[in-house]
Amino acid sequence: MLSATLCLAVPSAHAEDGYELWLRYKPIEASRADEYRAHTAELVAPALTPTQRVTREELQRGLQGLSGHVPRASERIASEGAIVVGTPASSRTIADFRQDLSGLGREGYIIRGIHSRGHAATMIAANEDIGALYGAFHFLRLLQTRQSLRDLDIREAPKVKLRVLDHWDNLDRSVERGYAGASIWDWHKLPGWRDPRYTDYARANASIGINGTVLNNVNSNALILTPMYLEKVKALADVFRPWGIRVYLSAHFSAPTEIGGLKTADPLDPEVRKWWKEKAAEIYRYVPDFGGFLVKANSEGQPGPQDYGRTHADGANMLADALAPHGGVVMWRAFVYSHEQPDDRAKQAYDEFVPLDGKFRDNVIVQVKNGAIDFQPREPFHPLFGVMAKTPLMMEFQITKEYLGFATHLAYLGPLYEETLKSDTWAKGRGSTVAKVIDGSLHAHKLTGMAGVANIGVDRNWSGSHFDQANWYVFGRMAWNPEASSQRIANDWVRMTFSNDPAVVEPVVDMMMASREAVVDYMTPLGLHHLMGRGHHYGPGPWVEGGPRADWTSVYYHRADRNGIGFDRSVTGSNAVAQYSPPVAAEFGDVKRVPEKCLLWFHHVPWNYPTRSGRPLWDELVHRYTHGVDEVKRMRGTWAGLEGRVDPERFEQIAAFLSIQQKEAQWWRDASIAYWQSINGLPLPAGYEQPAQSLEFYKALEFPHAPGNG
Template structure:
């Protein structure tokens, strides 16, 4: 009893605080009171929460239900005994739950059953699972149903996650600088840990649990070896303890050369027995502190990072050595396939496939290869990565970027759900037509997963803007179910974050927003036209960097005759890395999707497009369309004044003003450059850029976030 009261006291301390102003801190877990009639119906169906287990996730589930339902109904909902309207939660270890004979087989430890039932003549709602974390996920599902205005009196839900590893990758450094972070400093205050546990750590874990995220890589893939020292492992141990009740395991990014830098060895050769022994001892040390430690994320032999290639070894040999160290503890290695080495390939889009596809089937069973959604680098639009479907004997997990390094940072409204859905639903045609990227991720019989580069920081709204929260939310939902639809996810997020009555107008803004960014930055398959280093603002003219593939001119190849990168068999033949049916379709400019035309083809400025316009006129039209979409979003948001709390409404309005100005900047700079390069006049009726090209070339933004140090 004392243990139970201790947990309830802790939960009340965390969750029963006075109401705060609407600043976005509460994310999609605001639990604002429902309209009176709906609140009455929910209150009648949710009179109390009953449990008879003390496992931490079950206790957390009870506390969340009490907090959420009390806020949503405007009346107290407490722990209690079974009566009409009770919510009964627990696992099969509970005799009460076991006696119900619910269909829990096949749901694993994270699945759950959510069902309206009668127990002892009383109408109740049951949340049941095989393990405590499943109960927690079921509790959050029930709260989502209530928040989005759906009835809870006839529930019959059986659900489980489709992917095992649903992980946020934090690109956070020990000094709290976040690479490509646009929401303040790192959440992890290493200097104060383990002595001070910021309450935000619990709030972060709770938010992740609410959308099914079950892992966090705490540090940057460009890893500091210091993370493996005892001083840092003590701090990691503290975070692991805070996250554990919420079903979240911690992982670490590791530097491949750590045996040299913190281990005192003279080599990091993965085939050297001394190196393997060092990693085994380090894995043992970590698991002695953190028994449920998830494993390692590795960026190796890429962008100057050390790796097995330094010793003439393959990625598989490097990954398998680490996997052997972790295997006794059930740990995994997530080995990134984002590679471009010191040598200069003919086409950077081909390098990951060239290095990894020949290694199919050579990775250990506890290795999963982490592949970006596209073959370049998180561009606003890319084709899906050719490795998906090309490594049938190797588990692959998709890596997406939740933080918007290439989509306008935090100030541009760009909902990324449609972008990820586009990749996940792409047909790989491997081994057969209809095999989507989502199907590849769900490869039976091995590890499965999805990773997202986190966008959270110390800003009060967590993500740098109110609408960027939607991308964190959408990542969790799509990692749970890769076939989930972006519009349905947006609708749930909007209802929970802004209120059910605002879902329609908010979703109407969100769904076209990513396409707007594509249009005003890089339409028709253009890519990587950003200014140097920080990727803030346009730089299609940049041609003076040390490597050819660091320069935007390398990617667009615009000249007097045309524009676009020839990746057909006549060019780099990157299209040949896809299944033959796609290679044929995309390799022909007449059948390639126009949204990817300039990704795969160098075509004439006078090419006739499906709209009837020339390519030049179509390109300019897309730039104008992007700016117009942002202007429409401004009007839509302005119309919601008075329906949204003033603080959040004002913030979004100001950010949309920034976005409008920067969209115009992108449009004007790119049109000015391509007009001069092509030697073509602007199409009739097009408003010319506000300044000559040299004005845009002279713009410098050396202090833009994400520029590195």
């Protein structure tokens, strides 16, 4: 493979097709170029280790693309405007600032203007090479977003230790809930062929601080743990290592019986425990920096410790003991529900995990979805975040938009992430936000993490649409700092991805910030949830009923009848509100105090219930559905006004996708309203259009080959 330096001279064969993501190092304006050249005349950066080499090459690549010149590579500062990059161990200049790096750990960095040997310079310094790489990407982001380089004094360190992408990729290259083509892992050609795309993947992740990747689906296949596949895993780990990315594997709990020849997978059985210890040791012989296991157990038919009368803690601790000698961790998912029909599926994770608080090993972190159901367009924060003080909890967000329009709908997820992370659990009084639970500061946990279900595939633009790249980007930035502003991150992404022209930045950021709320309105307004088509989750299906489980249907969740709609989770219903801290429970459980955006999540109310707009509930629902469609129309108009300011390739695809989104938003609105009218018998409020088709028409639609079933 050509080095990054040599590749600088090779023109792209795919102009503006989205492959470059947010790492488009396009020439800056002449008015800014002189300032940047003055601060980047010389590059003093070691290249003795793989991470040092990719750091220097990234700076060379970026500076050549942005300012039109590659700075002189020097061993020491020889002139004004040098960039000094490295660690105290690799740079004599940086060694003089060793004390300033205290508290930054191995991944933190400083970017600062200094004077050394009589010359002004910019220092990118860290305790270890990976921190210097992160600092280099931050420095290039300053240039990409046209920030001043004068008087720099930046000090950054991640607030979360494990910042991980979860790939729901299968060994046959299908992707569960994947909307960007096949899996990027070509298992058949590995380990012999290491696609350059793997390096580009690692580089993109490093640029936003992601430091881990789970290669395979949580609905896992035990074959991934066999030597044939471990050779392939090793090849990927070798590619990722210079970029600071460790690999993890989803482990199938019954692997000892499937590939180990044992008769049981009981976590307390000595032979099973021995098998996992030997398997862990084998994996580390292939991948010395292997991160550990992600486990989905006793959920949706997956095997687990409960099959043997054991607890989640028993299963997690068995694997943790096997990994502990090697420094590995277990990420044990809390997305569980039993075979028995529940009174409220939202309560099950709490019921199973709260009794186990404090019973997990130190190298176990429980991975909890942002909400208690399943990545819905809007959910209140998961109650587990407010109650498990003795157990590290890892946030699990979905980046791929399983319930928010797949790849064609513009739905920037930064506001969803921010809404969850800013939610106050009241676990230790006011201000006990989910972000403080996740970063460990609330309960003094050292093992912290955030995971995102990846939206990446083989499409040239990586994520199926250009705007879906922003969801990958904002996940990485908010995993680094869960208290970051999603709007500020959107601003950076637009500047790096499209243009620094305010006439582009401002309207596009406005579109992005309004987009998720628009989707909520035309799909699941006022706290409605789980109203999608069965199985593939494509399109509206509020009428879905029957089948093997009630809690796999829409009617289970909306509970609509002629008198009203909504799931009563107050003390008069399932009492799920009792799983929250008392101040939160009091708010959610009171129909007059609950945030209206979650009204129907927690309460069953009459169709004529007065909402805060002054409209009765039915009128408010129709208004919200219609408003969501109108917002998409507005986004289409905004984007159309940018023609000529955005390259034609991306402009045309985004315009086409917005057209698809408008049609499907109208479909969601019309089908939903038609169904509710069949239940409540109410006319539409004055001024609102009737659904375009009959309810029977919408119910008869079938999509046997909708993507993402995996």
